[in-house]
Amino acid sequence: MYIGSTGPTGLHHLIKELVDNSIDEITAGFGSVVEIILHADGSATVSDQGRGIPVGRHASGVSALQVVMTTLHAGGKFDGRASSGYKTAGGLHGVGASIVNALSEWIHVQVRQNGKVHQQKYARGIPLTKVEVVGVSEKTGTTTTFMPDSEVFETIYFSHDVLAERLREFAFLNRGIKIVFKDERRTEDGKERETRVFQYAGGISSFVQYHNQNKEVLHKDPIYIEGIRDDVTVEIALQFNTGYSENLFSYANNVRTPEGGFHESGFKSAFTRTFNAYARSYDLLKNTKITLSGEDIREGMTAVISVKVPEPQFEGQTKQKLGNTEVEGIVQALVNEKLKAYLEENPNIAKKVIQKSIQAAQARDAARRAREVIRRKGILDSASMPGKLADCSERDPALCEAFLVEGDSAGGTAKQGRDRRFQAILPLKGKGINVAKARLDKILKNDQIIDIVTMLGTGIGQEDFTLEKLRYNKVIIMADADVDGAHIRTLLLTFFFRQMPQLVLEGHLYIAQPPLYQIRKGRRARYLQNDEQMNDYLLEASMESAKLTNSRITRYKGLAEMNADQLKDTTMNRESRILLQVKMEDAVEADRMFTLLMGDDVDPRRVFIEKYGSQVNLDLYGA
Template identity: 35%
Template structure:
């Protein structure tokens, strides 16, 4: 039953950062791992914004052993003077007030990633402790917070601060102390923020993702050329030169001792100053002096702390990223496969008009029509294959959903490529009278790798997640710049682009023909019974229709094994397709070469679901695709080639777990005595040795002549059925793909054209060789 006494006293007003702690999902999305990483992005993005403003060249992210994270930059430093409206120092305004910062106007940040003014304050609210140090005006300033509230911690060991240390909150409506803890050269500026995520906010499943951090840092280093970003992970100890380690440890110990003495002196000075302030808290004159002093309590100068955050040789995992090539280097990094063209770059600047709310000198908002500048920087290339990789960014903020900048780019290149194909129709063998022979966007996107970036002031995103850029005037600006520069590239009129543009157009036209052919094949398949042997390769030994849910296709190596497999299979649901030797390495081949290869074409035809972008797993004729090859090096190579075909052109089969590798035995042990007629199969030399030792211990007799299978063809039908084909007794290995990007990298590395990286991979992983993971 609802309460009748509902009045104003029933309402609750959450002020300041309390609202963030009450509803954290409104600000960081979730309180699991995603939200945990979001907090780090907010702090890193603030440092990156300093780099975009031209004020920062180095950012260091340190993962401390106690679970805290520190982000340091050499930017301008958070302002330490008093903000007139709140009468608080700039440090406290930035870290405790929502929607406060320097990114709502055009003076300090012309292009920034953080636009809502909530990043730092939200992280502060959701941290059990946050410490900030600012280098400005020749001093190092310090302030501490607990769950967003300013105050003073009393750490037992100042070198190892803890969120569990005693904390004294600054009393309400009183100026906050911004401590001066040291001196720095007058020109030295920067900000260091160290925070401990609050376990009261984040759930137990929230885990920090180091690989995600590295990916984000690497991405940022590409987008801000010349910016160096260092990641120091204190959780990982790496071995180094012993002599260097000993020397560094000695120096570090002495530095820590000196620093400890200096901080002890500073702490005592601070305690004395704090006692005096507390004693005189009711003194009106002192209150007035503190307010006029800008809430800064200057302690006796102490020794400048020794920088112990620098990477120690032989200790702590350190990774550093700096790319001077910008988006060109980014596209080169994202390209996996044989390149069709070099990396092409499109860059320029345009303007547009926009009506926006502007803060005037008196602090009031009013509408004003202003001119915006849009900087465009795009890099692109084509590689063999059909995968599309388009990454887009606005002021280094990723926009996975694209937006106006991507629409303008794709609109322009589609128009220019269509025109180039029409102008070269005879050379490219395109019949312009055939209405079906028209370049579609999917033909252009196949194999395209592109990075599209724009920098604009106050971009409009669709939603807080910033997935899609919604600033409409950006689209024509990007389109105009792309039109002018890409036209010269794709027509080959720009020096050095003639051969490259010809290869790109040939590839795109090839994709068009493949799409048209796939559509024809699909139409034919729909009209015919998919199980009609007339449309299948003659060498296919198909299974009986009506068992689609359990049907299995065995891809068998060699004709000799095929004969035995025919006798060993259950023809009700097991089909056989023989292949002759090693198929084409599709990682190195073009789409046209793959389609013209008899073995590859037969496999695609038998599976019956198409290939590439048109692959439809619902049309697949078999529930399991089983690679049945000899248990030797050649067999392993054939399986790798088959997997490359499946990954590149029928990837959903792997993603949904329909691809398997049969595991035939290597040895057969014939038992004697009372157990004569029984056989034991083993799958490795180690297993054989262990099984023989066990039989000897159990006094079980066996024939000395142990059969070693050199191939599937050496087995009779019963042996092949028992060991490899009968679902009741066989052993299969399901091929899984947990990480698509990692799988792509591995296939490109192991099967691509570049030999040196493959050789280095083998050398680096030689010590990790595990015989149990291979079949020989």
């Protein structure tokens, strides 16, 4: 119950708990570097330069280290002693080390303290040794190495990207702290990984700028608000860009709060009130009949809210939402005071934001009217499915899958090759709309988008999207294995990422993998997915020249070049196909990449293509 699940989320929570403890030590003024290592054998190490877990005899008669490692709520930072040195902490109720111990096949803890290195070993939470002195050291700190228990977790493989995102957050949220991340495991193609170092002198202002990479911003420097009231520390950084998405990230004691809480609600209410008051006082809403909502003003805003609370109250053991009611008023007061002063001192920026907010309000009204027209015509009604949709007969969404197929011709072939019981086919004509450059009112006028939304049944946008209404468990993008197909996939991925992120987060989005080559010898056919497999085949065949005799090398330029049986066998049959599940392990990096590839700024995209273009196999056969 303390880590949330036995899946990947719970697994990564183990490292997070140990890093929380190390960050708490640094925040209290002890040390400045945390090192995380993923070892080739699957174990992980977290090491810091803090004071080290106490190793002296505890009142219970055993070492304090053993008490901390085996007893819930034994952490010194929660016992109320002034000597503990913690005013705020991210670790939850002192359970971190003991929970990691209990859920590990084995764990080794080394404490550097008073010139000595102390060590104790455990197996599934049970001490294997007493606390022993195993060396000398002039340094201080704690090093914990553990192997997750495969009998507890569904997987014990740590994701490099998931950890990188969390460690990067830690570094942004704690200005100046240095976090070193080493992954000793090789990449899938056998390469060694470089050590990554996260350290940001600008703190959360740098975090906001990182989010806004490759985006056109309305003002160069983020707006920064900070203050301490009633022992609650508040930091807020925000910056506006010309885009249409709102990106708000909130944290409490270095813990991400994706469900928000009173720190977030306090910010939003004060933010909306302050901007509206400024607009009214300077008559910036004249000649309009518009009332600016918080959603209007926050369009294009990237913001990070970080609060440090002495006694945080998180709703749920996995810390999804901050429940301290007193934080709301503290944040409101600071935002009212300091944001008002900023707007008064920077009228040009204030007017740019207000003008953009007015445009957002007008677009919101246009989107509302478009929805009303769509609803009135019954376009998004499940009873009015797209004319090109070949639906499946099964009505249990858990058993159904939908293919979004590039082109009418390939769509026709897919309809012939599908299993009509549970596979639905929607042919897509053209490349569709780049939603990264459009507001919802314009998106709702695109026929391709309307067809997709109608077929899925979920609705679209923050107000209407409901994942529970999804009609298919798997939504599969099936496009040609060439440059145009890649572009279409990217457009569709951008749409789902921007307008239906829950679909991606819950694991419903997939990419089909049609083969690029067919090798036929006599009546036997072999399919190869890419040029790499083709090169391997040719190398193998060159060793035995007889293999090439009477063989034929077909290169598919599109899905439509395959007949129905070939498309079924290679790409659609559940027993033989290859599907790639689209995951969002690093949401920040995903946002940055979609902005780079699909945004307005050309120069970063040109640099990216120049750097990585040589790694792409361009299809020039049909040029």
